[in-house]
Amino acid sequence: MATYPLPSGGTLPDHSLTKEPCLFHMDTSATLQLLERLKADDHTALQFIFTEFYPSVCRWISPMLPDHDTVEDLAQEVFIRFWEKRHQIEIHSSLPAYIRQMAIFEALAFLRRRRFFEEVPETIDPETTPLQNLQHHDLQTALESGLQKLPPKCRVVFQLSRLEGMSYAEIAAQTGISVKTVENQISKALKILRVHLDSFLEKD
Amino acid sequence: MLQEAEYLDLITRFLSGHTTDEEARVLQDWKDSSPAHARLFESYAQTWALFDGYQPTTPATDVSHAWATLEQRITAAEPATPPLRPSIRRFAPRIVRFSAVAAILLLLTALGMHFWLRDHRVSQPWHEAVCQTGTRTITLPDGSTVWLNTGSRLSWNPAFRTHRQVILEGEAFFEVTPDKAHPFTIESGSLRTTVLGTSFNIRAFPGEKTVEVSVVTGTVRLTASGQPNHTLRLPAGHQARLLADSQILEPLPHANPNTVAWKEARLTFDGTPLPELLSDLERYFHIDIQVQDGLERCTFYGDFEQPDLQQILQVLQLAMGLEIENDHGVYLVSGTPCP
Numbered sequence: 001m002a003t004y005p006l007p008s009g010g011t012l013p014d015h016s017l018t019k020e021p022c023l024f025h026m027d028t029s030a031t032l033q034l035l036e037r038l039k040a041d042d043h044t045a046l047q048f049i050f051t052e053f054y055p056s057v058c059r060w061i062s063p064m065l066p067d068h069d070t071v072e073d074l075a076q077e078v079f080i081r082f083w084e085k086r087h088q089i090e091i092h093s094s095l096p097a098y099i100r101q102m103a104i105f106e107a108l109a110f111l112r113r114r115r116f117f118e119e120v121p122e123t124i125d126p127e128t129t130p131l132q133n134l135q136h137h138d139l140q141t142a143l144e145s146g147l148q149k150l151p152p153k154c155r156v157v158f159q160l161s162r163l164e165g166m167s168y169a170e171i172a173a174q175t176g177i178s179v180k181t182v183e184n185q186i187s188k189a190l191k192i193l194r195v196h197l198d199s200f201l202e203k204d
Numbered sequence: 205m206l207q208e209a210e211y212l213d214l215i216t217r218f219l220s221g222h223t224t225d226e227e228a229r230v231l232q233d234w235k236d237s238s239p240a241h242a243r244l245f246e247s248y249a250q251t252w253a254l255f256d257g258y259q260p261t262t263p264a265t266d267v268s269h270a271w272a273t274l275e276q277r278i279t280a281a282e283p284a285t286p287p288l289r290p291s292i293r294r295f296a297p298r299i300v301r302f303s304a305v306a307a308i309l310l311l312l313t314a315l316g317m318h319f320w321l322r323d324h325r326v327s328q329p330w331h332e333a334v335c336q337t338g339t340r341t342i343t344l345p346d347g348s349t350v351w352l353n354t355g356s357r358l359s360w361n362p363a364f365r366t367h368r369q370v371i372l373e374g375e376a377f378f379e380v381t382p383d384k385a386h387p388f389t390i391e392s393g394s395l396r397t398t399v400l401g402t403s404f405n406i407r408a409f410p411g412e413k414t415v416e417v418s419v420v421t422g423t424v425r426l427t428a429s430g431q432p433n434h435t436l437r438l439p440a441g442h443q444a445r446l447l448a449d450s451q452i453l454e455p456l457p458h459a460n461p462n463t464v465a466w467k468e469a470r471l472t473f474d475g476t477p478l479p480e481l482l483s484d485l486e487r488y489f490h491i492d493i494q495v496q497d498g499l500e501r502c503t504f505y506g507d508f509e510q511p512d513l514q515q516i517l518q519v520l521q522l523a524m525g526l527e528i529e530n531d532h533g534v535y536l537v538s539g540t541p542c543p
Contacts, residue, residue: 043275050271059262068263076274083278143258161220162255168222187209187216194251201250203243 031095038086046086050079053099060100061107063147063163064156074110078103104164108174117153117175139200146196150189157182158189215245219252332359335374339466344370348388351377351467354490355409375407377467380422394429395446395453402440405463415446418463428453460484471508471516478502478524482537489513495537499526502542 037045057075065071082089082102089098111117147155157175160166161182166174168182175182194201214231217223223231235242333342335352342350345364352358356374361367368380368388380388382401390397392408395415402422408415417426419438426436426444430451438444443456443463461472462484471488473481481504482493488511502524508516517528517535526539 043278046278047271047275050274051267054267054270055262055265058265059260062263063260071263072265072270076270076277079274080277139254140258140261143255144261147260162252163258168220183213183216186220187212190216190219190248190251191212194247197251197254200254201247203247 034095035086035089038083038089041086046079046083049082049095049099053096054079056096057099057103060103063159064104064107064111066152070110074106075103078106081106100164104160105174111156112174112176116156117177142197142200146193149196150192154185154189154192157185161186211241212248215248219249331362332357334358344368346383346386346388347381349379353377353466372406372408374409375405375466377403377405377464379403393446393448394451396427396429398425398427399423405467407463413448415448416443416463417445418443418460420464426453462488465511469510471511473504473506475503475505478504478537481520485513485516491535492533493535493537496539498541499537499539502526502539 034045057078058071062071160171168179171182172179218231235245334357340352353375359371361369368386370390372390372392380399380401384400388399392406393415404419404424406417419440419442421440424438428446428451436453446453465471465488478499482495486493520526521528526537529536
């Protein structure tokens, strides 16, 4: 039996509403021990992982999804799938990275089921939204609102490229849209964001 | 020359790492062909770069409720497992006169602990929590609560119930559960803090030359690793500082309530001289402030909850007749000296 008590003896960090969560970092041997317990069907190991990563999973997938209930439902699915696959898990990189990728793929599968990526506009539409520049003092808020300003499909494609670091080919494979359209959508996003974030750009 | 749509796609390809060498060359030629092109490219590149390290804000979630839901689904899907029977052991209680033995053990433990700690730390992995942005709260297995500030790291002994040992890099506020049998020790830089049950703040960033401790309730004992025979007792309401170079541990005259401003989201100034006030602002907002000479005697009374920098600067300007300018990220404070 594993020898050290998991911190679930106490309660784990409460990622409360106002504070940004920080990254929990376990060294490799601690991760491996945790996964051993998971494979031994130990619920407390799953609870530890869940409590640590659930808010992050919600955070990563929320720009892609229409509402918060969907976010939490899908976040649950991610951990169900994680638990179901526990005997096959071989983690070579980091546990957070592994879970993050599972989360993104789960969200993408959901969007595909909803036929979200059908009829993505091939070309960039002419500027129809009025250029409204609110003075944002806070970069985080400005980035959030900038992303919200993007049309939904455009936002998802931009997120996959810029935040998840997926290549055009990978995005195309996951969404069923053409590489050219992926490119158009990212360009469109950049065009809108450049205007929105104008006050944060350094100009000579 | 490229059409507008084409150059934007090329820029996007470049920024996301998809351009071939040939394409990169075409882009460079386009940039070089006019300053307007170069500026345009620059603005797109900056927009792209603004998302470095960006994470969407965490939506409010009730984690324990979500866990309850998940656990239900999992156990419902599993076949019922027979409950484990606790093994029952019977033994005759023995009365042992162990007081003399205990005293010796205690002495040996105190000596041997230091070495044991070093070896044990290497062989067993310690738990670790890191805070990169904002703040976070951690509850340790004994119920003690730790608030970690930005850019800080806390690690703790996996056998925490019996060995309450943590290592802190950065800044944290501790509320330690009383447990006289198991002293709680924190190593931060070359300072060791030992407590039985108290609440206090420690600031030990690697780039800073001092380690600072402020005690809110209870008492802490401080020892500098370079002077192991000297212990400073610090009661509630007091602060002390370890100078890393000289390993001198000095008590500070009064506790600054703004030491825990980061945790309380509140700045309090009670006749605070301007230099100290500005230093508190620097620390809280992670900014640089330079102040003109001669303003040391200016004092300020005021309380700011959920402090907003711009608002505070405005108030200071009005209340003290100061002028505060932002010069490429550094705040310059000037004005007429106070009587």
